[in-house]
Amino acid sequence: MALFRFDSPRFPPQAQAAREQARAFLADELEGGRFAPHRSSWSTFDAAFSRRAGAAGLIGITWPRRYGGQERSGLERYAITQELLAAGAPCFAHWVADRQSGPQILRQGSEQARTEILSRICRGECYFGIGMSEAGSGSDLAAVLTRAVREGDGWLINGSKIWTSNAHNVHYLIALARTGAAGEDRHGGLTQFIIDMASPGVTVRPILNLAGGHEFNEVHFQDYYVPDHLRLGEPGQGWAMVTDELAFERSGPDRFLSDYRLLVELVNRVGTEPDAREAVEIGRLVAHLQSLLGMSASIAALLEKGLSPNIEAALVKDVGTAFEKDIPEVARRLVACEPGLDAQSDVFAQTLGNVVLHAPAYTLRGGTREILRGIIARGLGLR
Template identity: 50%
Template sequence: MRRAIDVNSALTSLPLAGIPPEDEALRPQVRAWLAEALRELPADVRSRSWLGFDLDFSRALAQQGWIGLTLPTEYGGAGRSGFARFVLSEELLAAGAPVAAHWIADRQTSQVILRFGSEAQRRFFLPRIAQAQIVFCIGMSEPDAGSDLASVRTRATRTDRGWVLNGRKIWTSNAHRADYMCALVRTSGSSEDRHQGFSQLIFDMRLPGISVRPLRDIAGDTHFNEVLFENVELPPDALVGEEGAGWQQVTAELAFERSGPERIYSSIVLADTWLAQMRAAGAEGPAVHLTAGRIAGRLAVLRGMSLAMAAKLDRGERPDLEAAFVKDLGTEFEQSVPEWIRDALDATPHVARSAELSRSLAYVTQICPTFSLRGGTRQIMRGIIARGLGLR
């Protein structure tokens, strides 16, 4: 039988001021549960972070009441604060839990439905999200509209029976596994209208006319997909919120996507694995000390920034500018970690490295270029920052 693996993070054990005690009290509960649930999952598998897909794990997490944590109890949630979800997210990400089956729905789609959806949509979707009974994907990027989201061309045309959808989306995570998509589409005007004429629609991915083509990445995984829509008939109640208000709704949604701990923790399992092996080997020297200090110092600052976003979102604010800061600096940090660790290992050839550490480093090195692409490129984030500073 495989020995149990310590999935606890030395880095998230560092104290973080500002979390209410009643929410911080959730941390040891989650940590103890994860230590048992992931006890045989090696570091190189956990290094997939929030890309890891395991529906059984998500449903077990839901049984603990830890999905839909901030949703009102009347919709199947726990009615907890954004701080509680921050603590939960930190521990899930630090442990490398396979959360992809519920992550998008829990993080952002549920918030779109809660804030903009009809009462019928809330009653139908939110309890099912909280129980991990349904998997969501989001339809934003298109072949000619990636970072420039305002160039979306997928169009939904009103009919007597609802809508007819035509177009395509790309880089759609888990579309091949999803039950539903929440998509940004054009319902009026043209691409020249930029931020006008967009709406959000939710629809069943099994409808006739929807084709999903998985895309294999450099690591051999198939997280991403191209999704094609050919005369897909949607019911009238597919519309979320107001027709034509899609741009305002999706920018509010992106604040949830860009500001959370997942924008700083994608390399955390690798960092913890390296730290544990350096401690076990009694490794000393400037390279080890410099790398450990870089990781711990930057992570402490980024945790504080992300926590500030959780506080703003909890108050119902829209920290679009601040979220862009977290996304830009956080993904830069995530991409730097494997480089720093590789340099430290090269400088300490006398320290043995495990196969798990080598595989984790190889995997994160392969996929880390995507960290600054998903959710909006670094250039887009800096454009948002410039606009917030009055420079555009």
């Protein structure tokens, strides 16, 4: 029996049409000078861009029409996602909602939550963050201490989250909280809730990152009341849901295309007549990229069938983030250029500057390399 499920999915003709649709939208955006590819990535938050992407029909496309979706396939969505990343589009505002929160609400949310939230996500008007990590539980999510207790028709939440990307910009978080006893395997008693950031009892405090930017935050809950219709799944099912959600979070092309623009600029800088060393180094990167694209598309096909390819997703994220950390290393070996962030630096130096500052986070966000390797080892029967 195959341990890992990596088939070569056949992209339907509609996926090519979706790709063309995304390319036309992006060409128009670039022509209008509405974003700078060398200064942005999927972790750049730009609400105006997301509203335009929503209007162009590029968000929530697989969801049912009654919730604002288009009932298109996961492979069409995959093609669109890939194009947005390859263009260096600033898509963080809608990214989490489109990638994981919306699908989770569709599968586990109440009818009221689906009706109130999903179509706004599709229009690019409603943004989500992830409230999993806490000070004492990043890798070990079973250790979350944030508590939710029954209160009338809802729940009262107390506790804190940390490293919450965009908590200061989003409308909602999906937060993991303890609602009961952990049990022997420590995976029991956890429940996910949709947190409306406009409700009282939630405070956001900024944390500046290594690049000096404000991307993530601490989030504190003090007697925060969440109505029961914003609970996801049954109480105590949170662990299984988080695990499923991580397959969406870890397997996409965002786990190896964060700095694709640097690869493009590297090829531009080296030009059409590379020497032997340049050809070997860039050729190796492109070959790895091609394999990653195949692996990740294959997971998109498994997700489309309703499966939970968590082990394969862990593998793609581990190999993918190693690849995206390799790009700046190769770029620095091949081109003698100081990274720069100021507008006077050339495009290559600016792209390199941005990537060098953000690359350390690639193997941490969404699950560290050691944790992913533990999951992969378990999948191989090694632990």
